[in-house]
Amino acid sequence: MCVETCQCEVHYWEKTHKSLPLDKDNRVVEASAAVRTAHLSIGSFRVRLYRHAQRNKRYVRPPHPVEVNVVVIRETAPPPGVEPLLWVLFTSLPTQTFEQRAYVGGLYERRWTIEEFFKLLKSGYRIEAARMDNATQTGKLLVILSLAAMVLLSLKAQLRLPATGPLNDPDYRRVQQAAQRPDDPALPLNLRVFALLLRYGGWLGRKNDPIGPTVLMRGMLQLLATLHALTHDAALLHEAQENLLLLKTLFPI
Helix, strand or coil: CEEEECCCCCEEEEEEEEEEEECCCCCECCHHHCCEEEEEEEEEEEEEEECCCEECCEECCCCCCEEEEEEEEEECCCCCCCCCCEEEEEECCCCCCHHHHHHHHHHHHCHHHHHHHHHHHHHHCCHHHHCCCCHHHHHHHHHHHHHHHHHHHHHHHHCCCCCCCCCCHHHHHHHHHHHHCCCCCCCCHHHHHHHHHHHHHCCCCCCCCCCCHHHHHHHHHHHHHHHHHHHHCHHHHHHHHHCHHHHHHHCCC
16 A cells, blocks of 8 residues: 655644543543543644555556545653554544544544443353354344443443443442432432442442443343333232232242
8 A cells, every 4th residue: 555645734733632531551541540641632634545556567556546634643742651642543534624633533532432332242241152153143143232232331321420440439429329229219210220230230339349341231131121020020020029928938038
C-alpha cells in the first residue's frame, strides 16, 4: 500500500482538545480506575491510498486512488518516562471542522465499551463454550446473547454506572441503599431492580468488588426465571405461599 499526503490544508489544533482518564496501558477508563489523566490535542489531514502495483518490475501508479481523512489525537505533555497516547484514525467522515474531528475521536473512545460487550459475551454468557458447527444455529445464538448483553450494558448506562471496574463512593452508596431498601418507592425503580439483579447474581456488596459479567449474567437469568414464574404460575405460587406448612414439607431447611 502506498500513501501520499494530499496537497491541502492540515487542520491541527495545538491547544488542548480534551482530557481523558487512562489506565497503565493507555486505555480509556472510568475516572475512579485511572492511573493518570492525558491532555490531548487533535488534528487532521487528507491522504491518498494507492495499491502497490508493479508491471515488468516497474511501479505503476493506479489511476483511481482512494482518498481518506486522517485524524491524529496525541498527548501534549505526558509524564516523564511514560509513552504518550497517540491515536491515528483513518475515516471517511468529514474532518474539516473541530467539531467533526472531535466526533471521530469520540467514536474511537467508545471502543472500550465495545470491548466490554465482547467480554460479557465470552466471560458472562460463555459463547465460546457453545461448540456449535452450524452457521444458522450459531447466528441465532449470537443474536440472542448480543441482545442480552446490550440489555445489561444499557441498564448500567442508564444508571450512570461505570461499564467496568469497581464502583466509586457515590455510586456504591446508591447501589447499597437500593439493596437495603428494595421496597422504598422514593428510590428509582430501575436502581432497585439492578440491586436485586446483583443480589441474585452473587455480588457480595463489598465496595471494591467489581460488577463483572458473571455476576450480571447469573443475576439476569435468575431474575428472568422469577419473572417467568410470576407471570405463568402466579396462582400456584400464591396457593403455595398460603400453605407454608406444605412448603416446609417439600423444602425442609
